[in-house]
Amino acid sequence: MTSPADPPNGAGASGPGLKLLAVTACPTGIAHTYMAAEKLAQAAESLGHSMKVETQGSIGAENVLSDNDVRNADGVIIAADKDVDRSRFIGKKVLVVGVAEGIHHPERLIEQVREAPVYQGGGRDAEGGAAPAAPGGGKGRSVTYKALMNGVSYMIPFVVVGGLLIAVSLALGGDTTSEGIVIPDDSFWKTVNDIGTIGFQLMIPALSGYIAYAIADRPALVPGMVGGWIAAHGELYDSEAGAGFIGAIVTGFLAGYLVLWIKQVRVPKFVQPIMPIIVIPIVATSALGLFFIYVLGEPISWVFEHLTDWLGGLTGTSAALLGVLLGLMIAFDMGGPVNKTAFLFGAGLVSKNPEVMGACAAAIPVPPLGQGLATLLRRRMFDDQERETGLAALFMGFFGITEGAIPFAAARPARVIPANMLGGAVAGAIAGVASVEDNVPHGGPIVAVLGAVGGVPMFFVAVVVGTAVTALGTIALMSVGGGRAMAAEASSPVAPPAPEPVPAGVGGGVGDIGDTGAASGGARTASGGAAVSAASAASAVSAASSGTAAPVAARTAVSVETADGEPGSGTASEPGAVDQVLSGYLTERTVKERLTANRKDAAIREMAELLAASGRVADTAELVRAAFAREDQGTTGLGEEIAIPHAKTDAVTAPVVGFARAPEGIDWGAPDGTKARLVFMIAVPEAAAGDEHLRILALLSRTLMAAEFRERLLGAADVGAILRVLGEIE
Numbered sequence: 001m002t003s004p005a006d007p008p009n010g011a012g013a014s015g016p017g018l019k020l021l022a023v024t025a026c027p028t029g030i031a032h033t034y035m036a037a038e039k040l041a042q043a044a045e046s047l048g049h050s051m052k053v054e055t056q057g058s059i060g061a062e063n064v065l066s067d068n069d070v071r072n073a074d075g076v077i078i079a080a081d082k083d084v085d086r087s088r089f090i091g092k093k094v095l096v097v098g099v100a101e102g103i104h105h106p107e108r109l110i111e112q113v114r115e116a117p118v119y120q121g122g123g124r125d126a127e128g129g130a131a132p133a134a135p136g137g138g139k140g141r142s143v144t145y146k147a148l149m150n151g152v153s154y155m156i157p158f159v160v161v162g163g164l165l166i167a168v169s170l171a172l173g174g175d176t177t178s179e180g181i182v183i184p185d186d187s188f189w190k191t192v193n194d195i196g197t198i199g200f201q202l203m204i205p206a207l208s209g210y211i212a213y214a215i216a217d218r219p220a221l222v223p224g225m226v227g228g229w230i231a232a233h234g235e236l237y238d239s240e241a242g243a244g245f246i247g248a249i250v251t252g253f254l255a256g257y258l259v260l261w262i263k264q265v266r267v268p269k270f271v272q273p274i275m276p277i278i279v280i281p282i283v284a285t286s287a288l289g290l291f292f293i294y295v296l297g298e299p300i301s302w303v304f305e306h307l308t309d310w311l312g313g314l315t316g317t318s319a320a321l322l323g324v325l326l327g328l329m330i331a332f333d334m335g336g337p338v339n340k341t342a343f344l345f346g347a348g349l350v351s352k353n354p355e356v357m358g359a360c361a362a363a364i365p366v367p368p369l370g371q372g373l374a375t376l377l378r379r380r381m382f383d384d385q386e387r388e389t390g391l392a393a394l395f396m397g398f399f400g401i402t403e404g405a406i407p408f409a410a411a412r413p414a415r416v417i418p419a420n421m422l423g424g425a426v427a428g429a430i431a432g433v434a435s436v437e438d439n440v441p442h443g444g445p446i447v448a449v450l451g452a453v454g455g456v457p458m459f460f461v462a463v464v465v466g467t468a469v470t471a472l473g474t475i476a477l478m479s480v481g482g483g484r485a486m487a488a489e490a491s492s493p494v495a496p497p498a499p500e501p502v503p504a505g506v507g508g509g510v511g512d513i514g515d516t517g518a519a520s521g522g523a524r525t526a527s528g529g530a531a532v533s534a535a536s537a538a539s540a541v542s543a544a545s546s547g548t549a550a551p552v553a554a555r556t557a558v559s560v561e562t563a564d565g566e567p568g569s570g571t572a573s574e575p576g577a578v579d580q581v582l583s584g585y586l587t588e589r590t591v592k593e594r595l596t597a598n599r600k601d602a603a604i605r606e607m608a609e610l611l612a613a614s615g616r617v618a619d620t621a622e623l624v625r626a627a628f629a630r631e632d633q634g635t636t637g638l639g640e641e642i643a644i645p646h647a648k649t650d651a652v653t654a655p656v657v658g659f660a661r662a663p664e665g666i667d668w669g670a671p672d673g674t675k676a677r678l679v680f681m682i683a684v685p686e687a688a689a690g691d692e693h694l695r696i697l698a699l700l701s702r703t704l705m706a707a708e709f710r711e712r713l714l715g716a717a718d719v720g721a722i723l724r725v726l727g728e729i730e
Helices: 031-046 067-072 099-104 106-113 143-173 188-216 218-232 244-263 272-314 319-333 337-348 354-363 366-377 384-398 402-411 413-433 445-449 456-480 483-490 534-545 549-556 600-612 620-632 691-703 707-715 719-726
Strands: 019-025 050-057 060-062 075-080 094-097 175-177 180-182 637-639 646-648 656-666 676-684
Touching (some): 019 067, 031 106, 031 637, 075 106, 094 099, 094 106, 099 106, 143 244, 272 319, 319 354, 319 366, 337 354, 354 456, 384 445, 413 456, 600 656, 676 707
Parallel strands (some): 019 075, 646 676
């Protein structure tokens, strides 16, 4: 069957024409997935090549490439900011770039795929290296970054579940004693605490294991997880503290690249079937475990021992200096050897010098509280998963669980760790100068609430100031590195390689309905359907320019029942005219020839008022608030002079779409720097926020990639003419 993404019959069939395939994908939204698909298809047709594009958007995989497609292909372009299974492309020329490259440089990619290396499988190209991104940079993520984010993504549930269970059990079942907050052994809450502790213990192996998994696939999972467990348990290498999450990152990368190296060893054919399930895991696990215990373990034990001796020599010096040092150490590795050294040093002096533990107690909650506060102050810098983790971090911070900040530190160590240390140092210094006392070996506001702290007011001052310093420091460092770029990076963990697709027609709903090139991981889903091709868009343009657009418009404008249940004719008085498109969600009442606003916030308010004219908006102010909240997560300016603000909110009673033009353009913060001249607004109630709004956004994203379509939309004389152009979207 001919793919809808193929060019017209004969295009590229002769001469230099190539048979090309492409896969486009973005992790959290769908706009860029379809924009890249459409741009690549258009470029292929203009260059005389045939191309079929598989899209892996939030509503699932569409226009899926068949075995026959791959067999006959001359080359494959993967334009994606998420992991795409390449095993089906073994023996083919494969070019891997970021999704933005597919939008901005499609012609260049088509030329480059001619010289791309032949993919040999196992993450190797013809020369044995990793399949490369396009020369000239693309915006694809590095293997190192994707692997790190994959580990963080899988670690987060362990942190949240373990941390919250421990916090709840301490709050409801804990007693303040000289040994800290203790839960009686025969208590129900002791069982809850034990379950949470198991979750916390699995956090480090999960981080290590899934870093390795992203690098070398399934054979690396066991070596990575076992290596992470060894890193977390210092008793295996005679250390009173494990290596923490930093050790897990080290073991994850060591395991991944060790497995990749073993895969390259040539073995007899009869051994090959057992290599990935027996030989590689056993050899890699044994080698990594022994290496960590006998080579890396000794330095870690040495660091712990000498740090303890060094701190002991500082007793009796300046309280502020000691508080600063303890705060820096507490916030550095959050459960690692440096953190544990400071904590155990303070705990050992509880009965003799409780001021030392007081400085530790003030610094302990600062990293999770600071990171949680940062996600509230600058939501757009963080993805959905991080914002949820931020709320959990706030809760864990209250109960003195420093590890609540580990997901943030693991994702952006160069930015988060310095901010944590700065806030911890400030909190420790304030507590030290104020002679805050902590009479139990535990930290966080919970110890003050339970009456174990002397100098409670200054204790809270130290915690609050330290938290604010960490939050502002994190925001500042992320801004220097490009806040939105960081949000995009933090949301692109690698999906498990080669996941099984779900049955056709099953969508993969998400919490967002647009993207700016950002990313968050997840397994691929499959659903039926096909990407709109450049040929079909070109045909619509051609038909319109030749005076045959009316039948196209009329086909979209036949009698329908509108989204709010009211029947509508779908036709105006003039033959071929339309008064509603996009399944009746956009009508002449929700179209405006020219926006009066010249700023994004004012434009969103004006668009919300335009949608209210449909009668489907119950609360305009709430709709505006929801749209602003979506903008805080990342701009809805898609580039190409297009903006599609959107909201999921019960402020609307049924899905509704509006459109307006801004001829002078409005700065929407688009990735390509263009000002928005074509503004669509989509609003759907929470109950309807499934695949329907994703379908609308996909239709808009694909069709708006045609420059001539956009020009005709900008040049339409009146509302009726605008609707006739929009009627071609189907």
